[in-house]
Amino acid sequence: MSGPQSTINTLTRQYLTFHLEKELYAVDVRNVREVLEVPRITKIPRMPEFMKGVINLRGSVVPVIDLRLKLELPSAEQTESTSIIILEVLHKGQELQVGAFVDSVDEVVEIDEASIEPAPKFSTQINADFINGIGKMDEEFVIILNTFKVFSETELGILSAANDEAVPAEQ
Template sequence: MAEAGGSDNHQYLTFKLDEEIFALGIDKVREVLDYTSVTKVPQTPDFMRGVINLRGSVVPVVDMRLKFGMAKTEKTVNTCIIIVEINLEGETTVLGALADSVQEVLDLEPQQIEPAPKIGTKLRTEFIRGMGKRDEQFIIILDIDKVFSSEELASVQGTIPGVSAPA
């Protein structure tokens, strides 16, 4: 792959949830795993599918479709877990994000990205960094640090053995 020609290029990993394409900054993505069995943890929020063992570490796995009000992710040959690092109150937390499929790594220039739409007060949009456009397809660029509130992650971290809450 050719090296980016300047610091204005922004690389994103694109993935699908239902028929929508979402993107995460490549700097937040550690790796992409094939779907593996997830151990369910009692008394966690609905979007928390459970935990996986990632080279000896306990990593919580969240269903991005449930988090965004869609139907639960069903396992297919393309279902994958995107391992991301999120920054929560100064602490780095590793999380698995369940997605229908990963598409590609994409370069988007700043002029290809519009601000997140302002949709009244009922819908939270602060976790949308912007709307990218490629051909005729919109790409919802997520700010993964803002998708989950600190309360949600604290509740997840507090209920999963081996996953500590930020100090």
Template sequence: MNTIVQASPVTEKSRQLVTVATPENAQYLTFLLGGEMFAVGILHVKEIIEFGNLTEIPMMPAFIRGVINLRGAVVPVIDLAARFAGEPSQPGKRTCIVIVEVQDGDLSHDVGIMVDAVSEVLEIPANEIEPPPSFGARIRADFIQGMGKVAGRFVILLNIHRVLSVDEIATLAGVATPGEGVAHRSGS
């Protein structure tokens, strides 16, 4: 059964997401996940939609919540909390799906990431970004692009290409990447 997700109506807040980032003007979409503030580069964000209408796919890892039909395209939805900590998040009133574009060689893929709540678009100057910690973070160090300093707090800037690595997710899910045949999983 196909499910259709309607994109949220264009609002002033969503118009702000369509700004162009330059090296001097690095903009990030911030969101909450398990009480922590995370951010992704605004150039990766395509849109933000309401959580719901997921079609679950059997025998997938817990971090793959399912797929949505986004204007005729099948888009996988990744639960970032489960991807980072292994525990699936519980949807709430402000839970939404951020549609991001991920490059895989010459191909680009749309992937939805489930977050607790979207906060705002922030401009973080390059001199306010520290390198990722080598230890002590609750997520893999290679998932962190840097630590942005904003109003006396750190915002974890995600390396979206590592977090949503198409090859790694396909390997973990036991399926082939697009264009290849489906790999069969033996035993579970």
């Protein structure tokens, strides 16, 4: 006679997957506002290299970054697959919208939390705090980014300044 069966509750989350430099990345869909084709971008002088400018998103000013450059990957030419993911990040308790250039957007997938390994600890020289973990989908690894830790406080301040222009006056 076998003992009582235990039910294992598995928690799955949905992630938007995308490519950068031939690698598969993902962000929690709860932090994704939308995905856009690349619109006209207005460049702003004296910004960090990874910040490409701002776009007009239905009357709101949204800063756009090149996620490749932010993650210290080589830059790439824009193609017809290049997309902008509009992310929501928090800064001092306020939600900010930030557009992120990616090579291509794949799909929304469910990943079982139990199949996500913690981000590897490389050394004190390399800060990988922005990686939530490494998931596995079929035979491919997916790097899961923590959108709240991709930017430093200083960078969030710059992004916040661009978003401040977009916030409509309260009525």
